[in-house]
Amino acid sequence: MTDQSFVTLSTNDSYARGALVLGSSLKQHRTTRRLTVLITPQVSESMRKVLEKIFDEVIMVDILDSRDSAHLALMKRPELGVTLTKLHCWSLIQYSKCVFMDADTLVLTNIDELFEREELSAAPDPGWPDCFNSGVFVYRPSIETYNQLLHVASEQGSFDGGDQGLLNTFFNSWATTDIRKHLPFIYNLSSLSIYSYLPAFKAFGANAKVVHFLGRIKPWNYTYDPKTKSVRSDTHDPTVIDPQFLTMWWDIFTTNILPLLQQFGVVKDTFTAFNAEEVTNAISHMSIGDLSPPPQPFVSSNERKERWEQGQADYMGADSFDNIKRKLDTYLQ
Known part of the structure; x- marks a missing residue:
């Protein structure tokens, strides 16, 4: 149309x-x-x-x-x-x-x-x-x-x-x-919602149609390992979204977008621009972000509790999605 x-x-x-x-x-x-x-x-x-x-x-x-x-x-x-x-x-x-x-x-x-x-x-x-x-x-x-x-x-x-x-x-x-x-x-599933109401995400998250990567850290700021198809961040982002969605983003990037960036010289290396598998395997770990966050200081248990109350939990570390999910599963089973 x-x-x-x-x-x-x-x-x-x-x-x-x-x-x-x-x-x-x-x-x-x-x-x-x-x-x-x-x-x-x-x-x-x-x-x-x-x-x-x-x-x-x-x-x-x-x-x-x-x-x-x-x-x-x-x-x-x-x-x-x-x-x-x-x-x-x-x-x-x-x-x-x-x-x-x-x-x-x-x-x-x-x-x-x-x-x-x-x-x-x-x-x-x-x-x-x-x-x-x-x-x-x-x-x-x-x-x-x-x-x-x-x-x-x-x-x-x-x-x-x-x-x-x-x-x-x-x-x-x-x-x-x-x-x-x-x-x-489900047409604008934000990163904030997963952790603020995890039971609802477990019940309805599979119906999501659009994911919105809210927060200061964007998908292109993460580090991606194409061999294991895993995503990690060097920062503690309180608005991080579920890793499965980040992996989806990077899968599309490495398969469909990276070859085009190679072709037009936006990303330079010696590999054939259209051979996405060869390119991604050659880049053992890659990140295309320009964000270099400083190392995070030690957080005491009291400080951690205060951050939780302020909506600033450490979702990439101790308060990760998997840890929260395991804890909730003990109550929801």
């Missing part, structure tokens, strides 16, 4: 890797809709060529050079740079309806049925369910809506400093008006 599209955004080469895996996952599950990615000038020329292999449209958005009200809004609210870039998805009026997905999401099955929903359809945010999470939402491109959003951004800003606060302010009736615009949580 040529008048409908999935849309994502990449502001640099790291997030472009996420966008590539997202686009590949949509294709893998045979979407019939077009794929569009908005990019900023920070995305390298070689990475743009790779994006063109996955997406039907690669559209440059440079609000610093724009002549519309986005530039004026940026001058007034410089902290909303990325947010104002994301709002450009409403300017894609060549499409009648779109589904926006953040570059740190991964599709687990065909989700074309989302196009049956109306604007603005989204799933609840796990941190404040009366707000929707803006990582996945259904919308209708419209220059009128676009300009209205820019006006709100310029005059009111965003209560959380990002696009989610702004969009919840604009679509402020989402929580109470039409339940049909509330997407089931």
Whole structure:
């Protein structure tokens, strides 16, 4: 269907890797809709060529050079740079309806049925369910809506400093008006939800359709061993998601994306660009992130308890998913 599209955004080469895996996952599950990615000038020329292999449209958005009200809004609210870039998805009026997905999401099955929903359809945010999470939402491109959003951004800003606060302010009736615009949580399963309500994840997690890698640490920041197909992190991330989803992300990356990055010189080595198995076996352990977290200090039992109460458990260490699961299984069997 040529008048409908999935849309994502990449502001640099790291997030472009996420966008590539997202686009590949949509294709893998045979979407019939077009794929569009908005990019900023920070995305390298070689990475743009790779994006063109996955997406039907690669559209440059440079609000610093724009002549519309986005530039004026940026001058007034410089902290909303990325947010104002994301709002450009409403300017894609060549499409009648779109589904926006953040570059740190991964599709687990065909989700074309989302196009049956109306604007603005989204799933609840796990941190404040009366707000929707803006990582996945259904919308209708419209220059009128676009300009209205820019006006709100310029005059009111965003209560959380990002696009989610702004969009919840604009679509402020989402929580109470039409339940049909509330997407089931399985369309935006966030990393936070697994540990905050593990029994529900055990009961319903298998039905997940979209995984959202929330948090500071993204899939491309992890270290992956293609021989064992295992993922590890050198940091203690309180919002880490279940390892099975991270492994899925890396499987798609090494199989479908890495050969393209080789072909266009984004990743350089001496191996044949199209031989994904040879390339991945040659890279015994690889990480494409640019994050080098500092070593974590010793945490006493009292400090650990306080961190749990603050929602900052050590999910990659003592409080790992497997350890929590084993403990709960003793009660749930």
